[in-house]
Amino acid sequence: MSVAADLSEADRAALRLAVTRVRDVPAHEILIDDGDRPEVVHVVLEGFACRYKLLSDGGKQIMAWLVPGDFCDLQVAVLGRMDHTIATVSASRIGAIDRAQIDVLFNTSPALSHALWWASLVQEAILREWLVGIGRRDAAGRMMHLLCELHARLTAAGLAQDDRFTFPLSQSELADTLGISPVHVNRTVQLLRHEGLIEWTRNELVFKDVARLCSLACFDPNYLHLERRRRRGAHLDGRDAS
Amino acid sequence: MSVAADLSEADRAALRLAVTRVRDVPAHEILIDDGDRPEVVHVVLEGFACRYKLLSDGGKQIMAWLVPGDFCDLQVAVLGRMDHTIATVSASRIGAIDRAQIDVLFNTSPALSHALWWASLVQEAILREWLVGIGRRDAAGRMMHLLCELHARLTAAGLAQDDRFTFPLSQSELADTLGISPVHVNRTVQLLRHEGLIEWTRNELVFKDVARLCSLACFDPNYLHLERRRRRGAHLDGRDAS
């Protein structure tokens, strides 16, 4: 989903220059709150962040995981007011782009505005897939599918080696993502472990059998629209994973 | 969500002219299928359509209801390939815009491209709210919230009078939307009826107590971002509801 993947060097440079105010943010810190009308757009450079909404009964639903390369709140450049909250999950490095600067980029480079819209639409496609999962899959199916998706996204971004990547979420946060209780997340994780599908220790997740996991999850990566990105792992900071 | 609401007369005319090939489509007909690479973008002029995905086990999850004024598949103009299916729910009048024409509009009118992006982002916001509902609300809560949302959207579009509007979905389609079984939808509908909240006969839904329903559903219309549309009920066909 890294928006820079398909851009010309000039456009990527323009995007890089637009990122002012890079800062390190500790885990579990709110970046933008529900109702805010921020003047900057945030982008994740390192670490994990998430979108979520809080319910009146204290419940919480996470609606997106934001990994390095993802824009957090591009929509405020158009909609103005946030209708949900964005917070870090792990300690992260977060970049900020002035909202006005987004408009400038949008008007000067058709390729760039196209790329921004593309990124926004892929996030929407992911959201649709999550809806299908929560609506129609059981706990294990949801979890497997979600992990396959994360694996695909991180691999495409060059952030996973040997089917192994950092996974900084607690079981409780996973529960708020999948729409099930923390206790049931625990039992489901153990199921996947005993099936020899994953290892999950502290901060790291290892896929023991990617093919079987994807098959069990009925995971079809089409919706991630990765085929567009011929240059795998191109990041905002200009590094390529190669 | 009618995209034309905030546009200048010239932009609205341009959009209207872009709609070639208006056709009447019977109920339950597929407009664009999963995997298609269509050359046109569809817009609902009359009737109801929906987005959905089919699962391998025969299950179905509806991910959006598309009402008059909504674009069905704007995303193919950017992403190229459909990752879900769009079909009519009731007999509908559907307009089509050439994909190339979208690009022209996009490049010639900043206001129009802004409006298109806006429409796409509002659909995303609705999707997020549906995710929260399916993830964290019980059956009655989901249904009430969904009905409040539809009421708000149709009222904003000038398609509801006296808290009364056409509602062409079957209980089974409602079930595929809410992620519960048709039988449980039936019981939940009866609950709302006995509570004196709604009347639902054939094709028409009547809200008996909007305030109580919205309050019970914890419905907060912020996420619909309706505040932007000062001209309520402006449609692609140029009519205003007044």
Added chain:
DNA sequence: CGCTTAGTTGATGTCACTCAACCCTAGTGG
């Protein structure tokens, strides 16, 4: 008038929730 589709109802089953206890690890301070 039979056929079909949608809605309704009851009985039974199950997946996941809640509550509660316990464990394990890391961090802290004595």
Added chain:
DNA sequence: CCACTAGGGTTGAGTGACATCAACTAAGCG
């Protein structure tokens, strides 16, 4: 070096919301 604490993680028992199955009714339609 150890006692204490706090936040996950783990486990079991009991409960509840919703699913499934199956039968029946009502409404359109040739």
